[in-house]
Amino acid sequence: AGAARRLLSVLREIADEVGPRAGAVGRVADYIPALSGVDPAAFGFAVAGVDGEVLGVGDWEVPFSIQSVSKVFSLALALAGGDSLWARVGREPSGNPFNSLVQLEHEDGIPRNPFINAGALVVTDRLLTLTGDARGAVLELLRAESGNPAIDFDAGVARSEAARGDRNAALAHFMASYGNLENPVEQVLEHYFWQCSIAMSCRDLAAAGLFLARHGLRGDGSRLLDRSAAKRINSIMLTCGAYDAAGEFAFRVGLPGKSGVGGGILAVVPGRCTLCVWSPALDRHGNSVAGVDALDRFTTLTGLSVF
Ligand code: GLN
Numbered sequence: 001a002g003a004a005r006r007l008l009s010v011l012r013e014i015a016d017e018v019g020p021r022a023g024a025v026g027r028v029a030d031y032i033p034a035l036s037g038v039d040p041a042a043f044g045f046a047v048a049g050v051d052g053e054v055l056g057v058g059d060w061e062v063p064f065s066i067q068s069v070s071k072v073f074s075l076a077l078a079l080a081g082g083d084s085l086w087a088r089v090g091r092e093p094s095g096n097p098f099n100s101l102v103q104l105e106h107e108d109g110i111p112r113n114p115f116i117n118a119g120a121l122v123v124t125d126r127l128l129t130l131t132g133d134a135r136g137a138v139l140e141l142l143r144a145e146s147g148n149p150a151i152d153f154d155a156g157v158a159r160s161e162a163a164r165g166d167r168n169a170a171l172a173h174f175m176a177s178y179g180n181l182e183n184p185v186e187q188v189l190e191h192y193f194w195q196c197s198i199a200m201s202c203r204d205l206a207a208a209g210l211f212l213a214r215h216g217l218r219g220d221g222s223r224l225l226d227r228s229a230a231k232r233i234n235s236i237m238l239t240c241g242a243y244d245a246a247g248e249f250a251f252r253v254g255l256p257g258k259s260g261v262g263g264g265i266l267a268v269v270p271g272r273c274t275l276c277v278w279s280p281a282l283d284r285h286g287n288s289v290a291g292v293d294a295l296d297r298f299t300t301l302t303g304l305s306v307f
Helices: 003-021 067-080 083-087 102-106 117-131 134-146 155-163 166-177 185-196 202-208 227-240 243-252 289-302
Strands: 044-049 054-058 257-259 264-269 273-278
Touching: 003 044, 003 054, 003 273, 003 289, 044 202, 054 202, 067 083, 067 117, 067 134, 067 185, 067 227, 067 257, 067 264, 083 117, 102 166, 117 134, 117 166, 117 185, 134 185, 134 202, 155 185, 166 185, 202 264, 202 273, 227 243, 227 257, 243 257, 243 289, 264 289, 273 289
Parallel strands: none
Antiparallel strands: 044 054, 044 273, 257 264, 264 273
16 A cells, blocks of 8 residues: 555544644634634644555645745745755744844845745745746646646735735845845735635645655656755755744654644655645744644654654
8 A cells, every 4th residue: 555545544543632632722823814714623634645645634625725835836946947046045944933034134135044934035036037927836836736726826815915914025125125036026925925825725735745755756757856956945844844943843743844824734754755734723933733743743653754
C-alpha cells in the first residue's frame, strides 16, 4: 500500500486525541470579519503520498482560507523563473511577527525571508513581472496539482483584506522607497491579497504541495523546480515557515512546514508524503494550536521527520 494508506491509522489516532481539544486553546483570526466567523472547533488532517493518493480524517475536505500557506506556491513559481529573486529577499528567520516592519530599515528594504509578509510581497512582485498575473499563476498551480479545477479565490476575504490592508501597504511602500518593488505598490498588494484569499481543503492543499516531497516534480511528472530549488524551499519552510515560532515548530515537529492565519499548516516529509492540517484557533504567533499539536504527535508517533 502507498504512504497515505499506511499512515491513515496514525491520523485517526491523532484526530481522536487532538480533535476534541480543537478550539479549546487559542483564538480565531479576527482582523477581518470573513475569517472571524469560522468554527474554532473545526479540525481536519490529510496525508498525500508521493504516489498521489490522498486520505484524511475529520474536516479534511472542508475548504478554508489558505492565507500565508499560499506563500510557498508563489515562491515556487518565482524560483521556477530563476535565482535572481535572492538579490531582493533573504533567508534568515526574522524572530519578529509576520507583519513586522522593524528590520526593513536596517536591512535596506530587503526582507529577511520570503515567508514574512514583506518577503512575500517581494515574491509576488517578482511573479507579477514574470507572468503578468501573479494571483492567477498561483491559482492555476494549485488547481493543476490538486486536480481540483473548482478551487477559487474568496472575493469577500480578498476585499476585506484590502480594506484592512494598511500594514501590508506600509510594508510595500517602505520597500518601494528602497527600490525593491518592480511593479506599482497597489498592483502588488492586490495580487498578494487575492492569492491569500484562495479557499481550499486539507485534501487539496496536501496534494498541491507534493512537488516539495517529490524534489521538484509535478503530478504529471514534469519538473516545476530543480532539486536544489525544492530543497531550498523546504529549508526555508523549516527555518521560517512558522514566523517567530519557527524554532519552536522545528523543535516540536521537525519538518518543513508553512502556516497561515486561516489555521492551515502544510508540512513535508521529503521523498515520502505531505501533510495538511487545519484548525482555525491560533496561538499568539498566528499558528494553529491544534495543527501544531497534531503534527508534533505525527512525527512523535511515526518517527518520520527530516532528522
Ligand atoms: N493575509 C494575511 C496578511 O497579510 C496573511 C498572514 C498570515 O497568514 N500569516 O496579514
